[in-house]
Amino acid sequence: MTDVKPVLRLEDIVKTFPGVRALDGVSFSVLPGEVHALMGENGAGKSTLMKVLGGIYQPDGGAIFMGDQQVVMAGPLEAKAKGVMFIHQELSLAAELSVAENIYLGELPRKSFGRVDWAKLTEQTDAILKKLNVSFDAKTRVGDLSIANQQMVEIARALTVDAKAVIFDEPTASLTDAEKVVLFDVIADLKRDGVGIIYISHRMEEIFKITDRISVLRDGQYQGTVNTADSTEESITQMMIGRKLDLSRNASHHELGDVALEVRGLSCGKLYQDVNFEVRRGEVVGFYGLVGAGRTEIAETLFGLREPSEGQILLDGQEVRIHSPADAISRGISLVPEDRKGQGLVLGMNCRDNMTLPQVDDLKAGPFVAEGAEVAIFDQYRDRLDIRTPGWRAQAGNLSGGNQQKIVIGKWLSMHPNLLIVDEPTRGIDVGSKSEIHKLLRELAAQGYAVMVISSEMPEVLHVSDRIIAMYSGRVMRTFNSEEVTEDSLIKAISGLSDDKAA
Amino acid sequence: MSDMSQNASNLREGMMASMSKQQIGRVLAKQGILIAFAVFMIAFAIASPKFLSVDNVFSVVRSSAIIGVMALGVTFVVISGNLDLSVGSMMSFSTIVVLDLHDKLGPALAIPAMFAMTLCLGAFIGFLVGYLRLNSLIVTLGMLSAIHGLTLTYSGGQNMDIADKEGTWFSVFGQGTALGIPVPILIFLILAALLGMVLAKTPFGRKVYAVGGNGTAATFSGIPRARTVFYCYLISATCVATAGLIQASRSLGSQNTVGQGLELEVLAAVILGGASLLGGSGTVFKTVIGVLILGFIQNGLLLMGLQFYVQFVVTWIIIILAVWLDIAAKRGKLWSPIA
Numbered sequence: 001m002t003d004v005k006p007v008l009r010l011e012d013i014v015k016t017f018p019g020v021r022a023l024d025g026v027s028f029s030v031l032p033g034e035v036h037a038l039m040g041e042n043g044a045g046k047s048t049l050m051k052v053l054g055g056i057y058q059p060d061g062g063a064i065f066m067g068d069q070q071v072v073m074a075g076p077l078e079a080k081a082k083g084v085m086f087i088h089q090e091l092s093l094a095a096e097l098s099v100a101e102n103i104y105l106g107e108l109p110r111k112s113f114g115r116v117d118w119a120k121l122t123e124q125t126d127a128i129l130k131k132l133n134v135s136f137d138a139k140t141r142v143g144d145l146s147i148a149n150q151q152m153v154e155i156a157r158a159l160t161v162d163a164k165a166v167i168f169d170e171p172t173a174s175l176t177d178a179e180k181v182v183l184f185d186v187i188a189d190l191k192r193d194g195v196g197i198i199y200i201s202h203r204m205e206e207i208f209k210i211t212d213r214i215s216v217l218r219d220g221q222y223q224g225t226v227n228t229a230d231s232t233e234e235s236i237t238q239m240m241i242g243r244k245l246d247l248s249r250n251a252s253h254h255e256l257g258d259v260a261l262e263v264r265g266l267s268c269g270k271l272y273q274d275v276n277f278e279v280r281r282g283e284v285v286g287f288y289g290l291v292g293a294g295r296t297e298i299a300e301t302l303f304g305l306r307e308p309s310e311g312q313i314l315l316d317g318q319e320v321r322i323h324s325p326a327d328a329i330s331r332g333i334s335l336v337p338e339d340r341k342g343q344g345l346v347l348g349m350n351c352r353d354n355m356t357l358p359q360v361d362d363l364k365a366g367p368f369v370a371e372g373a374e375v376a377i378f379d380q381y382r383d384r385l386d387i388r389t390p391g392w393r394a395q396a397g398n399l400s401g402g403n404q405q406k407i408v409i410g411k412w413l414s415m416h417p418n419l420l421i422v423d424e425p426t427r428g429i430d431v432g433s434k435s436e437i438h439k440l441l442r443e444l445a446a447q448g449y450a451v452m453v454i455s456s457e458m459p460e461v462l463h464v465s466d467r468i469i470a471m472y473s474g475r476v477m478r479t480f481n482s483e484e485v486t487e488d489s490l491i492k493a494i495s496g497l498s499d500d501k502a503a
Numbered sequence: 504m505s506d507m508s509q510n511a512s513n514l515r516e517g518m519m520a521s522m523s524k525q526q527i528g529r530v531l532a533k534q535g536i537l538i539a540f541a542v543f544m545i546a547f548a549i550a551s552p553k554f555l556s557v558d559n560v561f562s563v564v565r566s567s568a569i570i571g572v573m574a575l576g577v578t579f580v581v582i583s584g585n586l587d588l589s590v591g592s593m594m595s596f597s598t599i600v601v602l603d604l605h606d607k608l609g610p611a612l613a614i615p616a617m618f619a620m621t622l623c624l625g626a627f628i629g630f631l632v633g634y635l636r637l638n639s640l641i642v643t644l645g646m647l648s649a650i651h652g653l654t655l656t657y658s659g660g661q662n663m664d665i666a667d668k669e670g671t672w673f674s675v676f677g678q679g680t681a682l683g684i685p686v687p688i689l690i691f692l693i694l695a696a697l698l699g700m701v702l703a704k705t706p707f708g709r710k711v712y713a714v715g716g717n718g719t720a721a722t723f724s725g726i727p728r729a730r731t732v733f734y735c736y737l738i739s740a741t742c743v744a745t746a747g748l749i750q751a752s753r754s755l756g757s758q759n760t761v762g763q764g765l766e767l768e769v770l771a772a773v774i775l776g777g778a779s780l781l782g783g784s785g786t787v788f789k790t791v792i793g794v795l796i797l798g799f800i801q802n803g804l805l806l807m808g809l810q811f812y813v814q815f816v817v818t819w820i821i822i823i824l825a826v827w828l829d830i831a832a833k834r835g836k837l838w839s840p841i842a
């Protein structure tokens with residue numbers, strides 16, 4: 001390994017934002033044909049470092065070398081021209097354009113007089129999509145794709161050029177297991193071609209499966225690089241957060257209370273049919289299934305965002321009709337939505353205002369919003385969830401992805417709901433905070449909250465749930481108790497293979 | 504958790520230390536519009552000694568009051584992520600109606616009747632844009648000419664005049680003074696203070712920012728998006744009616760087209776103040792600054808002896824410059840391929 005020249009080398013990179021030293025002298029290098037993991041807590045500076053590499057931010061200090069030459073990445077196009085491709089953490093696609101146009105944006109194949117060569121464009125795109133084994137084609141409108149499929153488009157974009165280095169910033173955050181397999185194949189291909197790969201993820205199992213070396217950042221500072229083969233989850237976590245992590249499941253078996261929510265024969269057109277389940281106070285019910293299994297749609301129905309076409313919803317034994325989110329909130333339902341940027345946050349608003357948004361009407365001093373009370377709520381949940389921000393005045397859009405997610409969680413926890421629904425709660429959240437959030441969910445249940453957890457991550461569902469409801473294509477396939485569930489039976493159930501339908 | 508939050512607080516302290524220098528830069532970027540204002544004022548003051556005389560300042564603010572009052576309402580609409588291009592023709596309507604009713608009902612009844620009718624128009628627009636989710640540009644552009652037609656129908660195409668111009672107290676809103684300050688200026692300032700407080704301090708104001716900043720996220724937070732937008736148009740209509748009152752009271756007679764073209768000046772003032780047309784940002788205070796800048800620039804040009812129609816071109820150039828500088832300040836460069 002030692003006598004190979006790195007494709008990419010960073011030296012003493014410094015980058016500051018108002019109030020934040022996001023990168024504080026970071027150096028590391030990527031070898032050809034290596035998958036190099038970059039790890040660190042939420043807000044450690046990973047995305048910022050990659051944006052410096054991708055020419056999106058200019059560093060305040062330090063240098064970037066490709067081969068032996070020092071380079072300046074003046075912009076994303078220049079980085080691309082130098083062979084550095086970037087798959088962003090936050091999707092950056094044009095929803096109104098087709099898949100093909102998005103992939104080749106800025107360099108569409110041309111015919112004479114500058115006309116776009118659509119035939120060639122479609123052909124090229126389909127070739128790439130075939131490699132990725134996806135279910136949509138070049139002409140699909142990107143806005144019609146699921147988040148996971150949009151992620152695949154981002155990945156496809158990186159495969160269009162002869163890259164020297166490819167950066168993946170949390171590519172799997174919204175992918176299903178099957179899609180992950182495809183992604184890992186793509187990475188293996190790139191690796192074989194001698195491309196240097198930087199891989200950012202909070203998922204330990206992936207890191208150990210596909211990476212060769214790991215570099216760790218903490219609070220913008222470089223902590224060191226280790227060989228993956230020589231490290232363990234514990235040692236990496238220790239480097240990341242400077243202490244050991246307690247990963248044991250909070251197995252406190254408290255008494256279950258009354259049924260808080262019961263759903264009978266609920267259907268919503270083609271989205272899901274004949275869904276029955278109940279959630280008791282003190283219980284965490286996990287909803288596991290593939291993307292498109294109808295879990296999010298059920299949550300949206302319970303939150304008053306969709307009208308069910310059939311069936312009943314009972315809260316505390318009373319049948320209710322929930323017409324709007326305001327209605328749901330007044331009945332004590334909270335929903336932490338799936339898409340934090342689109343549904344969870346007003347990015348241009350400060351952190352405090354975002355967090356108290358659902359309850360501004362209740363936080364009043366005379367006719368005005370009681371700002372002191374708001375700051376108190378913000379401080380409480382900042383400490384409880386360990387949110388890293390320069391202060392409540394920081395714009396939500398300037399926080400790191402994981403910290404944004406924590407703001408959304410804090411926003412809904414602070415409503416003290418009877419029924420808390422969380423949709424992909426730990427997407428993009430670091431290991432430390434993830435286990436804090438899992439603990440928190442268990443704690444809330446112990447305090448008598450009814451909790452529904454929708455997640456596409458099996459370890460997460462297994463870890464937090466008392467019961468797991470497996471869904472496949474709009475139907476409940478099976479309900480498991482946490483004692484009886486196995487990974488195999490769960491996978492079978494969500495692939496529609498199990499026919500012993502016990503509900 | 505404990506040493507984690509220890510870390511966090513160390514981090515925060517470190518941030519404080521490195522703040523001061525960058526803070527200055529940020530303040531400069533944020534207050535760019537104020538600085539530009541100061542530069543304009545100084546330049547004009549040097550060019551023409553009359554410019555900063557008390558008389559001239561009062562006359563500028565007084566003539567800006569009508570635009571200003573309307574801009575206050577449009578600020579709400581723009582922050583909620585919409586446009587209101589109907590304010591000019593709606594103001595013509597208010598002016599004509601209140602002048603007509605003055606002689607028929609007497610001023611004490613004419614004023615509330617005119618407010619009620621103007622609010623109906625605002626409610627109609629608010630219904631179309633808020634509840635039916637129609638595009639506000641199309642709706643209010645259409646209303647611009649529809650209301651003009653309504654005004655002409657109402658007046659039969661005639662100019663409207665008050666019969667007894669000497670004997671009515673109605674003139675107080677446009678011509679009176681209180682505490683030595685012209686009443687239109689007082690109305691403008693009081694309304695600005697009131698609406699500024701509503702926008703910055705009340706739950707409703709917060710909702711306006713949320714709806715304009717990210718309507719979907721607002722919906723997911725239980726905020727009634729349609730109703731919020733609806734109220735913004737009601738506020739806008741109230742401001743328009745007030746502006747119509749000032750206008751009618753000042754001239755005690757009016758043409759059908761008195762407000763024609765004002766919608767663009769109003770929008771210009773709001774944008775000069777730094778509200779984003781995408782919604783979600785802007786403040787009442789900044790709009791007031793925008794109104795004053797526009798007023799003083801137009802006045803300065805007149806004092807320098809330029810024809811008044813040159814103003815139309817100059818105003819446009821100034822808006823473009825302001826918008827450009829605003830974006831440039833945000834991204835720290837005059838030009839950049841990425842936002």
Ligand SMILES: Nc1ncnc2c1ncn2[C@@H]1O[C@H](COP(=O)(O)OP(=O)(O)OP(=O)(O)O)[C@@H](O)[C@H]1O
Nearest residue numbers: 017022042043044045046047048398399400401402
């Ligand atoms: N445009 C910006 N303006 C101000 N601060 C920013 C900006 N971008 C990032 N930051 C700050 O820089 C720090 C590092 O953020 P970064 O996004 O690099 O974290 P990260 O390691 O990618 O975290 P995550 O795992 O949550 O994605 C954070 O404190 C963040 O708030």
Ligand SMILES: [Mg+2]
Nearest residue numbers: 047089400401
């Ligand atoms: Mg990140």
